[in-house]
Amino acid sequence: MRYREGLQDALHDVECQTHPGEKIGIVGRTGSGKSSLFLVLCRIVEIQKGSITLYNTNLQHIDLKDIRSRLAIIPQDPFLFSGTVRENLDPTSSHIDSDLNNVLERCHLKVPVDRLGGLEADVGERGRNFSVGQRQLVCLARALLTRAKVSN
Ligand SMILES: Nc1ncnc2c1ncn2[C@@H]1O[C@H](COP(=O)(O)OP(=O)(O)OP(=O)(O)O)[C@@H](O)[C@H]1O
Ligand SMILES: [Mg+2]
Secondary structure, three states: OOOOOOOOOOOOOOOOOOOOOOOOOOOOOOOOOHHHHHHHHOOOOOOOOOOOEEOOEEHHHOOHHHHHHOEEOOOOOOOOOOOEHHHHHOOOOOOOHHHHHHHHHHOOOHHHHHHHOOOOOEOOHHHOOOOHHHHHHHHHHHHHHOOOOEEO
């Protein structure tokens, strides 16, 4: 995989196989391609050569919406939308309040979110009302809510 024509490959000669339910750690020096591997799994960047099989199907043949709804990413740079806590946790409004509160509790966010005003509280411009660590926890909570089988 390479990010753009003319650039060197970001991923080259990668081969691995995982089994259902396994917890995998991908380790490597900075810039070695760990995040790129996940971009490839989400098909945000297409591969030039080789193939990826997910759920016994070639990734190229899986509907993009299906892929992305079944993967959960906790980004290195925690991304929050300007909006409410609720909108950030559950942008598609598919969960009931008790699920949202439960996940906040599990991510140790109940206290800071209550202090801010609860689920309807404004997170500020791209989450500025939270500390960076708390923003990472919001991203963790969002990922947990999806119950994805493949998560990073
Ligand atoms: N958006 C991009 N455009 C062009 N090249 C990129 C881009 N993102 C990453 N790269 C390049 O791809 C290679 C792999 O980067 P990647 O972000 O996957 O590393 P990483 O293993 O996640 O590193 P880190 O531990 O710092 O998060 C690096 O050489 C990097 O310069
Ligand atoms: Mg990375």
